[in-house]
Amino acid sequence: xxxxxxxxxxxxxxxxxxxxxxxxxxxxxxxxxxxxxxxxxxxxxxxxxxxxxxxxxxxxxxxxxxxxxxxxxxxxxxxxxxxxxxxxxxxxxxxxxxxxxxxxxxxxxxxxxxxxxxxxxxxxxxxxxxxxxxxxxxxxxxxxxxxxxxxxxxxxxxxxxxxxxxxxxxxxxxxxxxxxxxxxxxxxxxxxxxxxxxxxxxxxxxxxxxxxxxxxxxxxxxxxxxxxxxxxxxxxxxxxxxxxxxxxxxxxxxxxxxxxxxxxxxxxxxxxxxxxxxxxxxxxxxxxxxxxxxxxxxxxxxxxxxxxxxxxxxxxxxxxxxxxxxxxxxxxxxxxxxxxxxxxxxxxxxxxxxxxxxxxxxxxxxxxxxxxxxxxxxxxxxxxxxxxxxxxxxxxxxxxxxxxxxxxxxxxxxxxxxxxxxxxxxxxxxxxxxxxxxxxxxxxxxxxx
Amino acid sequence: xxxxxxxxxxxxxxxxxxxxxxxxxxxxxxxxxxxxxxxxxxxxxxxxxxxxxxxxxxxxxxxxxxxxxxxxxxxxxxxxxxxxxxxxxxxxxxxxxxxxxxxxxxxxxxxxxxxxxxxxxxxxxxxxxxxxxxxxxxxxxxxxxxxxxxxxxxxxxxxxxxxxxxxxxxxxxxxxxxxxxxxxxxxxxxxxxxxxxxxxxxxxxxxxxxxxxxxxxxxxxxxxxxxxxxxxxxxxxxxxxxxxxxxxxxxxxxxxxxxxxxxxxxxxxxxxxxxxxxxxxxxxxxxxxxxxxxxxxxxxxxxxxxxxxxxxxxxxxxxxxxxxxxxxxxxxxxxxxxxxxxxxxxxxxxxxxxxxxxxxxxxxxxxxxxxxxxxxxxxxxxxxxxxxxxxxxxxxxxxxxxxxxxxxxxxxxxxxxxxxxxxxxxxxxxxxxxxxxxxxxxxxxxxxx
Numbered sequence: 001x002x003x004x005x006x007x008x009x010x011x012x013x014x015x016x017x018x019x020x021x022x023x024x025x026x027x028x029x030x031x032x033x034x035x036x037x038x039x040x041x042x043x044x045x046x047x048x049x050x051x052x053x054x055x056x057x058x059x060x061x062x063x064x065x066x067x068x069x070x071x072x073x074x075x076x077x078x079x080x081x082x083x084x085x086x087x088x089x090x091x092x093x094x095x096x097x098x099x100x101x102x103x104x105x106x107x108x109x110x111x112x113x114x115x116x117x118x119x120x121x122x123x124x125x126x127x128x129x130x131x132x133x134x135x136x137x138x139x140x141x142x143x144x145x146x147x148x149x150x151x152x153x154x155x156x157x158x159x160x161x162x163x164x165x166x167x168x169x170x171x172x173x174x175x176x177x178x179x180x181x182x183x184x185x186x187x188x189x190x191x192x193x194x195x196x197x198x199x200x201x202x203x204x205x206x207x208x209x210x211x212x213x214x215x216x217x218x219x220x221x222x223x224x225x226x227x228x229x230x231x232x233x234x235x236x237x238x239x240x241x242x243x244x245x246x247x248x249x250x251x252x253x254x255x256x257x258x259x260x261x262x263x264x265x266x267x268x269x270x271x272x273x274x275x276x277x278x279x280x281x282x283x284x285x286x287x288x289x290x291x292x293x294x295x296x297x298x299x300x301x302x303x304x305x306x307x308x309x310x311x312x313x314x315x316x317x318x319x320x321x322x323x324x325x326x327x328x329x330x331x332x333x334x335x336x337x338x339x340x341x342x343x344x345x346x347x348x349x350x351x352x353x354x355x356x357x358x359x360x361x362x363x364x365x366x367x368x369x370x371x372x373x374x375x376x377x378x379x380x381x382x383x384x385x386x387x388x389x390x391x392x393x394x395x396x397x398x399x400x401x402x403x404x405x406x407x408x409x410x411x412x413x414x415x416x417x418x419x420x421x422x423x424x425x426x427x428x429x430x431x432x433x434x435x436x437x438x439x440x441x442x443x444x445x446x447x448x449x
Numbered sequence: 450x451x452x453x454x455x456x457x458x459x460x461x462x463x464x465x466x467x468x469x470x471x472x473x474x475x476x477x478x479x480x481x482x483x484x485x486x487x488x489x490x491x492x493x494x495x496x497x498x499x500x501x502x503x504x505x506x507x508x509x510x511x512x513x514x515x516x517x518x519x520x521x522x523x524x525x526x527x528x529x530x531x532x533x534x535x536x537x538x539x540x541x542x543x544x545x546x547x548x549x550x551x552x553x554x555x556x557x558x559x560x561x562x563x564x565x566x567x568x569x570x571x572x573x574x575x576x577x578x579x580x581x582x583x584x585x586x587x588x589x590x591x592x593x594x595x596x597x598x599x600x601x602x603x604x605x606x607x608x609x610x611x612x613x614x615x616x617x618x619x620x621x622x623x624x625x626x627x628x629x630x631x632x633x634x635x636x637x638x639x640x641x642x643x644x645x646x647x648x649x650x651x652x653x654x655x656x657x658x659x660x661x662x663x664x665x666x667x668x669x670x671x672x673x674x675x676x677x678x679x680x681x682x683x684x685x686x687x688x689x690x691x692x693x694x695x696x697x698x699x700x701x702x703x704x705x706x707x708x709x710x711x712x713x714x715x716x717x718x719x720x721x722x723x724x725x726x727x728x729x730x731x732x733x734x735x736x737x738x739x740x741x742x743x744x745x746x747x748x749x750x751x752x753x754x755x756x757x758x759x760x761x762x763x764x765x766x767x768x769x770x771x772x773x774x775x776x777x778x779x780x781x782x783x784x785x786x787x788x789x790x791x792x793x794x795x796x797x798x799x800x801x802x803x804x805x806x807x808x809x810x811x812x813x814x815x816x817x818x819x820x821x822x823x824x825x826x827x828x829x830x831x832x833x834x835x836x837x838x839x840x841x842x843x844x845x846x847x848x849x850x851x852x853x854x855x856x857x858x859x860x861x862x863x864x865x866x867x868x869x870x871x872x873x874x875x876x877x878x879x880x881x882x883x884x885x886x887x888x889x890x891x892x893x894x895x896x897x898x
Contacts (some may be wrong), residue, residue, distance in 0.1 A: 016774060019767050019770065020767075020771075021769060022767070023763075023764050023767050026760060026763060027764065030757070030864070034757075089552060090543060090552045090553050090554045091543060091552075091554065092541050092542065092543055092554060092627070092628065092629060096631055096635070097634060097635025097636060099512070099635070100540070100541050100631070102541040102554030102555070102556070102816075103554065104554070111636065150566050179543060179627060179628075179629060180543065180552065181545055181625075181627060199473055200543075200627045200647050249690055291603065295844070295847065296847065298844075299843070299844050299847060299848075302842075306842065310479055310483065311757070313475070313479065314475065314476055314479055314758075314764065317472045317475060317476070317764055317765070317768060318764065320468050320471070320472055320768055321764065321767055321768050321771060324465065324468060324470070324768065324771040324772055324775060325771050327775065328463075328771070328774065328775045328778065331775075331779075332778070348782065381827050388841065393749070393752075395749060395753065397746065398775050400741070400746045
């Protein structure tokens with residue numbers, strides 16, 4: 001009770017204590033904002049990987065045929081909810097007068113893609129439609145159609161970094177020309193066996209929807225075509241092939257066990273359908289979407305760790321601040337301490353009063369810091385917009401930081417160690433003054449001079 | 450004189466001031482290291498951009514380009530301010546390695562290597578033909594084959610140390626390059642399968658500019674070949690840009706003004722030509738404006754880091770404030786004596802401000818010394834960490850960074866030291882003002898002594 005009384009009194013009477021509370025709050029809020037920002041970015045990056053490629057990706061070392069058989073077998077596994085085959089390529093897209101873009105082409109089965117990935121939610125025109133998404137144009141089933149990423153047709157505004165969705169949607173219905181190519185085996189009698197040649201292919205298609213994922217790399221670089229159309233364009237004289245299998249797992253399925261089962265299905269498929277090709281069996285990569293990004297995400301985590309370390313080291317000077325303030329309190333309150341000791345309070349209790357007060361300062365400061373950190377993190381996009389309006393400086397651009405919006409989810413997992421460290425730092429800072437207070441001799445202090 | 454004596458005495462005798470000095474030193478140390486590295490990275494990036502584009506770029510964003518450039522180039526060549534001029538073709542194309550079933554979208558840059566090396570730092574980026582730039586497009590294994598120069602990341606792999614596996618001479622590799630020829634109206638030249646031009650070039654050298662976006666996406670072709678491939682070599686030839694280097698003693702602004710003046714004259718002369726409308730899309734930009742999208746992003750990062758450490762610096766202000774507050778509380782008798790012998794309030798403020806200046810100088814000096822020593826060894830420390838713990842600050846296989854920049858900029862250093870001193874002066878302001886307001890009669894009372 002005495003401790004609580006003294007803590008409250010020092011809080012009310014010694015205004016300089018608020019300085020240490022402010023310092024703790026500032027440090028905690030800065031660390032929380034940094035940790036939340038980085039972890040939010042990592043989470044968004046991992047999520048976009050899952051949204052774009054599904055839970056697990058099966059990538060053989062080269063293209064392979066008969067993939068519908070593989071898809072059926074995979075979907076028979078209890079751990080697999082849906083599977084989709086894709087074909088990838090690169091090309092150059094002619095959009096209009098003088099407007100030519102380098103693009104990455106993905107051939108997809110749209111019905112399957114909607115089950116494996118979150119592709120439908122990124123279609124500007126069809127995302128809210130109750131029907132299954134479709135490449136087709138109404139009334140023209142034979143017309144070649146496709147989707148393009150929004151930044152392929154319209155870059156975001158230079159100043160606001162916002163897309164003009166209306167202008168982008170005006171591209172729907174427009175005919176564009178894609179140049180791509182494939183390597184085929186030479187068939188002339190005079191050619192040596194196995195000699196290959198790059199064959200240029202062009203495809204005119206009509207844009208029937210715009211893709212906006214919020215991830216700049218996809219929105220800027222990708223176009224999507226029906227896989228059958230892309231197969232016929234690239235390999236007109238061959239049976240349909242696929243390059244990648246994207247898999248969505250059933251709810252609650254364990255990824256590691258699923259990978260093992262999928263590998264078993266693949267091995268069986270290669271034995272039955274592809275002549276038991278050892279190269280295909282040994283060099284296939286089966287990994288989760290998150291594992292595919294592990295190198296890049298590892299780098300982001302490292303940068304986060306370094307920044308938190310640097311800021312943490314500087315914030316450790318809060319220990320010094322608390323120490324100085326408490327030392328000041330102890331030296332000015334010597335008579336109080338002497339009176340308390342003369343009433344029978346032990347040195348340990350006196351020490352504990354000040355260490356506990358240090359902890360209180362840490363708790364109050366951390367609490368304010370956490371609240372401040374939450375407010376800043378959750379409103380970071382509004383703050384960034386405000387800074388942009390006031391200063392004309394656009395801090396966050398999707399072309400630089402990949403996402404259209406700054407991740408703004410508070411990471412409570414990091415909040416706990418930050419708060420605990422802040423409280424511990426404040427308590428440690430109070431230690432030396434607490435020892436000085438504990439060593440006070442009432443006789444010397446209360447002597448009348 | 451007494452101010453200097455007292456300030457020095459407080460600095461040396463009062464151990465509490467060591468805390469303030471250490472706090473300032475710690476903050477200055479961290480800010481010096483972080484800002485030096487950031488400034489080094491930004492400076493290197495800017496320099497690489499400058500080397501890539503030359504001093505000034507006269508060009509059009511449109512892939513159609515502009516015509517009648519020969520006359521303008523003659524004017525530039527004749528100008529006393531200009532040292533080098535290089536006409537350039539820029540477009541997008543599809544690159545395919547002979548015999549491989551992979552295509553990639555690339556940016557094509559058609560140039561004359563000797564002329565381009567006089568206008569930019571291109572010659573210094575070459576490897577095999579560095580000493581004979583005019584032969585850059587001549588493969589050493591067969592002088593009759595049309596050569597091409599690849600961005601280094603298109604040609605070679607990097608090891609974990611960031612080192613490339615150089616060959617003693619270029620390997621005989623053929624690349625098939627396809628791109629769209631465009632008419633002066635921006636429409637596709639040709640129809641059907643002739644919509645794209647394709648030609649095979651042979652690897653003759655690689656270029657290492659140090660810019661990731663350049664080294665992993667640009668292929669350099671002989672000027673005439675690129676002009677033909679992009680459909681710009683018709684009756685009225687077109688190009689996309691002219692890179693200009695001014696003489697060393699010519700200020701950048703003056704040089705660009707001259708280029709702009711010559712362009713206005715040239716444009717007026719060509720006003721009645723058939724394709725004069727294409728000259729309206731051409732701009733004259735210095736290298737900073739030309740690369741602003743990327744340079745601005747780096748400078749913004751630097752600014753954000755600076756602001757973040759500014760918040761951290763607030764903790765330093767608090768520590769100095771508390772230390773001075775404590776000091777002044779203990780020195781109230783001294784202050785009372787000084788006031789009683791006629792020292793004014795302003796002199797008291799000056800005394801403690803001078804003391805704050807000494808704390809700032811002492812702390813800054815320690816911090817700068819520590820930072821300088823750390824920066825001298827930063828790359829050895831990173832190499833040691835990599836050898837023993839496989840830890841690198843930046844993964845060299847992912848980031849286009851060589852050694853960590855460690856050259857301290859005097860400008861950056863001066864700014865940090867000034868800010869540290871300013872922080873100390875601000876921190877000492879309130880306590881100094883309170884000290885100045887102390888009344889001798891109150892402080893020198895018997896019961897206060």
